[in-house]
Amino acid sequence: MSAQIESSIDPHAHASGESDVDQQTIFDRLVIFVSSVTGWLFPILMLAITAQVVMRKLGHNQAWLDDAQWWMYGFSMTVGFSYAITTQSHVRVDILHQNFSAPKKAKIEVFGLGWLLLPFLIIMADVLFHYGWASFVAGEGSSSANGLHKLYLLKLSLPALFVLAILASMSMMRRHLMVFASARLWTFLLGMFPAAWFMAERASFYILWWAIRATNSEIEVRRISNEPIIAHTIWYGLIIVLVAIIVSFGLSRRASKG
Template sequence: MEDFKVAISDPGEIGRKDQNRGDRFIVHLSNLFAWLFPILMLAICAQVVLRQMGHNQAWLDDLQWWLYGVAVLIGIAYAVTTGSHVRVDIFYDNFAKKKRLIIDIIALVWLFFPFILLCWDVTLDYALTAIIADEGSSSPNGLHNLWILKSLMNLSFIVIMVAIWSAYVRHLSQLTRPLLWKQLLFALPSTVFGIQLIIWYACVGWLMVTDPEVDSIRTATRAAIFDDLEFGPWEMKKTIALALVASVIVIVVARLFARKER
């Protein structure tokens, strides 16, 4: 009954004793961004009234998209942290607790985290392009500096990743001690993808700084480091192969450090 009362006021307070710092950060940040929704409601109502009066305001239309986009993305992080997202699995609730935790872990760091990391990677280019071009609204009376929105979208995916990883660590702690090497090992797809992106951006950055003939990312990706490796009938990008090797090294090093700390 007590949890039910808390849920009405703030789902983020349910199970607070089990939450880690990342969880609390997401809850507090989400509570702050939740104030965007009443502002969004006022913007929608104002636009409807003004439009009926024959005074359509393009900037209000843009503002609605800005507020809605950022608020919803932060809301995703909140839903991950509080477990308040919609579940359509009719079998999940009948599973034992350990089995539910394993399913949650696989869903979070084998499926969801890599997808959000990919979204961050894609929107990073959108944000940088918008900043360089000083992109504005398509309407003369709209909200300009569109790079602000695209940058916030990109940052929102980082917030979602923090929420996913924090929830993952919280679930993992109920199965085993969540040492760093275990976190990286049990989230292997996320670990490999993350390290692969680090290697990719590091190589691109290094080439653009050291090679005067490389004047763009597209030109940089023509370098030999981005070619394929052939393993008989199979092919693999060199950066992915490096990421696999680097992931193993990082996990082993983290394991060795964990032993020394005992």
């Protein structure tokens, strides 16, 4: 898979807005690969819109074609968000930023990606997973009789696409971090501290939730979240991240002295 992704990118043909190709990781190449494939949805979307307009004028409206347009548009635009992060092709307001030194720019990018964007992306991935799963359990379909009736497929793709954006953001944050600091685990965790804390909290929550369900078959599913041990997962997450930072920092100091 990695060979296929890497071979799909010509290192000498940079896309619009794409930069630092030689520094791109496998996650960056994955985002670009998925974006390149998804980009073919746009000409298909244009044909679908044109066909629907003509058919509607002729009195043959097709609800499934309306649904397909929303599916293609929603999927491709969400993938495009990840592509813009990886290639730094998103719109900027660089009145002040463009005059800063490279290290200062990198610090601003790390703060923006690690402390502002990543927490939002992780929260959305978590929320959208439950959103998509509820749609799957309900077998949600189109509101139209002749529409696309497996709407849960689109909704289940949303958390996966936000995970793609998370990978893009973490990879880009690492590239900016390396401009002014060493690429160590503790510097990486500090660069995305709120996001790392939330990820550790969520991991603690789900591990404990499934452990309780597996060991207590009589408990109601709705009551598991109210168990006392789960009520403090926010502090478990903080402890996990702080311990990881301290241990990584200690190992880095030992390695530098050695």
